[in-house]
Amino acid sequence: MSLLGSGIFKGMAVTLRNFVGSFFYRDRLTTNDYSWRPSDNLPQRAGEYPKEEGEQLRDTTTVTNYSRNFPMLLHDSGEPMDTIRCVACQICERECPPQCIYIEKSTEKKENAGGKPQFYPATFDIDVSVCMSCQICVEVCPFDAIVMNSQFELSTPDRFGGLLLRRDDLLKSNGYYHKIHPEEAAARDKRIAEEKAAKEAKKKAAAEAAKKMAEEKAKADAEANEGTPDMQEDAE
Amino acid sequence: MSELSHEPVLQPFPDAEWDEAAGAIIAPLGQALALAEWLRDDDAFLLDYCSNVTGVDYLEREVKEKVTKEDGAVETVTRTEPSRMDVVYHLYSMQKQTGPLVLKQRTNREKPEVESLTPVWRSCELQEREVFDLFGVNFMGHPDQRRILMWDEFEGHPMRKDYTEPFDYEWEPTPHDEILDKHQRGKVIV
């Protein structure tokens, strides 16, 4: 007959082992240190957000390369508004489940850095208090213009305007995207390059096929021209 | 969609209809409780587990159907399907581990009333309360019919298709209101 209470003592031995072990093995530690350096210059209202916040990410132990928080608009290297990828097609606005995106298309096209005229969003607001970071806007965007950021330290004392991120707050460069999500950014760039190469190859093949058809038509016309004078005389 | 054959049901209950499109048995009026007891006790079925009870609201709508006439011509016929409310039961058998049999009770929308199947399957108790709360269907014979998810003094039945929300929000000028307005004006379509 075992001692009454022996089960409790066994349990206490486990607890003691965990307690002592937590000083030596990180595994046994149940609480993690949320170590971050609070920055004195937290943004006070929209428009004040730091342009590229690599620093904010590295301070915390809880954010990894894979985590997603609110979205951001991508631009390639150069001036943000010249290399912006978004053409204000408004697909993300339609598909967003909580309807937190508000886009106004520009009324006329503007030339971007590549020389092509494109529409751009005159207004692109995301209401961060509503956005649930579900990533559906990223999935449906046909231009890879919107991707997920990892920035969550967006608290501000301004209740009404401070949680509305405007277009200029959302624009971040592709280089920053590579810094925070290296695998995902590399995969995305690879896919864009492959699609571009495939499109060019198809265009080239179509051009060659058109050229070949034009040559064959010219040859057929030439043959037909040699043969028709007799027929025309007969018809007349 | 039922995976069990419904043929044996038609013998003791010849008034029961079989809805082909939905794959469901429609219980005859007034006999739903007897049918449910029979389904639970009969050896062919032994449906002792009622998995899901839900309500569906159908407003009056026009249905276009392609009808093939005798001479082979295909004509599109428009008919008006009357409004109704359905209460759908999904039944399984734990003893025989067989698939679902769908049972439906149909009623009208003006004064919806059906028989409660709580005496047969206890799991209908809370779910029928929810159908009463959100659709307004009166379950005759339910032991404790009152609102379950909305508060007791609430008026209206939210899941009905013609339910309009009361305009009594505590309004706060958050930027989201802009977006909400745009959505309500029909500019943003999901």
Place this chain on the structure above:
Amino acid sequence: MGPHHPSTHGVFRMDVKLDGETVVDLQPVFGYLHRNHEKLAEDMSYLASMPFTDRLDYFNSMSNNWAYALAAEKLVEIEIPERAEYLRVIMAELTRLVNHVSLVGFFINDLGALGTPLLYAFREREKILDLFEQASGARMMCNYFRFGGLRNDVPEGWLDRAREVVDRFPDFLDEYEKLLCENEIILSRTQGVGCLSRDLAISAGITGPMLRASGVNYDIRKVDKYGIYDRFQFRVPYSDGDVGDCYDRFRVRMLEMRESIGILKQALDGIGDGPVLGDAPKVFKPKPAEVYGRVEAPKGELGFYLIADGTPKPYRYRVRPPSLINLTVLRDMCLGQKVADAVIILGSIDIVLGEVDR
């Protein structure tokens, strides 16, 4: 016993009528978290409802996603790639581990052991949540499943990390059992408390570990064989007798965790390469049909009843919540017990208010 609890089950109220310390009557009151998810889904496309299914049973977002994806895939004929099926099973079983281990922690928390087993459980849960974050980007609201597969493939090295977590889990379970299963206080407080007989359990529509603790061998993974569960060898732990008390439920969950580890090892061994998303149509517009798809979520049977009418939005979208239906018998189990036992019985039913109220 008001909407606030020390054990964070959610906003759930029980109106209890007492005679001294014995419970004479008990009425559960809920609806504090009612967001009318079913009506919202009638306004949104099928894909846009997927993030909202995460928020139903917020502990097990992967299982909720799978139930919805299963129901919607029955409406349309989509071929799901092999790798996606294996990954789905891996995610679902990891979710089951997360749920059962946290639930045991919360249950012991209800008994009064404030925090110690709970935090040990959370320590293991953190490792699994890290895995979820690496795969889908978010720890809890994963939004990972799509119609026809998964959203994206897991990153490099994820399978090795998952294997590490799974290999170290049995040692943790051994230690956990040593901490809890012979503890006299737990034994005397949970045995004979909250008995649920077999017939009442079947009639009341109880599913999940609660049903199996009452002696019924019914597991949807074995009955419906959805996904590729028929390829894995696993046993279904269920109780032998008819008692079905809190201790039975506790033991069934501990045994189910071991079975889940077995399934995970088999899945991690058998997974192959390939795509993770089948050819889904661009716009998900199924033909008019009705479908009921269900999975064995860690809490019970989670089912989705969808009525499609040819438009991109569902006509009727219904969630069959296991937690709500398991609450049918709360009153029956608590009558005649003491007040303190009422808290334990609620803890052993395993409810999550996101699901009860939707």
